[in-house]
Amino acid sequence: MPSQGPARSLQHALRLDLVRSEKASVHLTTFVVAAVSTILVTRAYLALTGYPQIGGDSGLHVAHVLPGGLLMLVGLTLGFSYIGPGPRPIAALLGGIGFGLFIDEVGKFVTADNDYFFEPAAAIMYVVFAGLVVGAHAWRRYRPLTDEEKVANAAHVLVDGLAGRLTDTRRQEVLRTLDALGDVRGARPLHELLSQVEPRTPTVPQRLERLWHRVWGLFDRLAGSRFAAPVLGVLFVVQAVGAALVTIGLWRSGSSYAITLSGVLTGTAASLVFVALGLRRWRTHDRHSALGWFQRSALTSLLLTQVFLFAASQFAAVAGLAVDLALLGLVGNGRARALADRDR
Structure with a gap:
């Protein structure tokens, strides 16, 4: 219809053609x-x-x-x-x-x-x-990367390779990605060019990036081990006990923290409900769904409980933040593994 022409033109003009970075x-x-x-x-x-x-x-x-x-x-x-x-x-x-x-x-x-x-x-x-x-x-x-965005990221890495700034570890990682892409446009020419690049010793920024890869690799290995469930249990217990101790301290301090106390109680209660639902799914061997509920619990603590804790006790909230980040890392990698196992 003619009336849709200007609207489509405006949408096209306002669209940002951004390529997302895998890093x-x-x-x-x-x-x-x-x-x-x-x-x-x-x-x-x-x-x-x-x-x-x-x-x-x-x-x-x-x-x-x-x-x-x-x-x-x-x-x-x-x-x-x-x-x-x-x-x-x-x-x-x-x-x-x-x-x-x-x-x-x-x-x-x-x-x-x-x-x-x-x-x-x-x-x-x-x-x-x-x-x-x-x-x-x-x-x-x-929002996982599309195949075209993966090729674009590989081309971005090639810039470092052509300038003599690419490590062998990073080069091999990108080559494996390009191998998996197969006949996607641009994948094979990039693979050939990267294969000819001479690697170099990692620089300080690249060592910093490798440090985070090791952290996520640790979460991934732990998520796939037999210790995953016990570690998750310990983290959730620490999370609940910490919130309970802060709640008791706020209650004893008087009524000036009434709003904070209500927020901490609400967030903690919701987190415990999500954990209970996750445990119920875990017992039925629906691991992917169980980890989803655990993830909701960690996010609830992160976005609700810790916000109110920060207003009352910054140190307690920082400790809670560390626990929540560990939970999200472990649960996120566990869900990725469970999804991969289910799709096989």
Whole structure:
């Protein structure tokens, strides 16, 4: 119909032809871990040194949001200035440190009196990082790369190879991917070119990327071992006991934490219900469905329970965050294995 012509033209004009990176979740994990670690180190240092101000009594105050912005600028500049995937690990690391310094002062941005100690600031920071983690998790699970995007990623890696910046481990990994793609357009020519590339010793950024591969490899091996179920059980017990202890502490502290207490109780109750449903599925040998319920439990804790915990006890919430990330890593790899076994 003629009326659909302008609408289709507008849709085509607004569409962003973006090719997704297969390493996006790895780089985002580096970014989040660097940012959270920076916040914890910064706050610990300031508490131990009595919150000194750069500039002293001169009337100047150099807030650490400024070096944070400069580090984010450096990370962006690396991405703008160099081609190929080589600079991305170090850009993710520097950008994460810079963003941690930036968002650590969010209390000053949202209060009229520039209150660095604004209590809800911790919850704001937590929501931002939880959103990033969950977004990356959903991206990996629900939107796998197409064959064409895999070929495009291999071509991106070839850039490093032609410049003499490609390690043999990475080259072999991409060659296996291209072998599996078979006759997909561009796969065979790229395979031939990559086979002729001379590998080199890993650089510091590539070693950083390999570190994350080892972490995910550990989760994958653990998910496929006979210790997977006991480890999951221990993590869920630690999660529930930790929330219970914080709840008791909040209840004893008085009514000022009534909203936080309600949030922690609601999140913990929902997580336990999901665990119970998962155990029920596990007993019927429906492992994929069981792991799905376990995943919902971990996400509920991450997005609800820990948010309220952060408002009351940052250290307890950080510990809960570590447990939830371990659960998501283990459950995610377990689901991938269960799905592969089911499709065979």
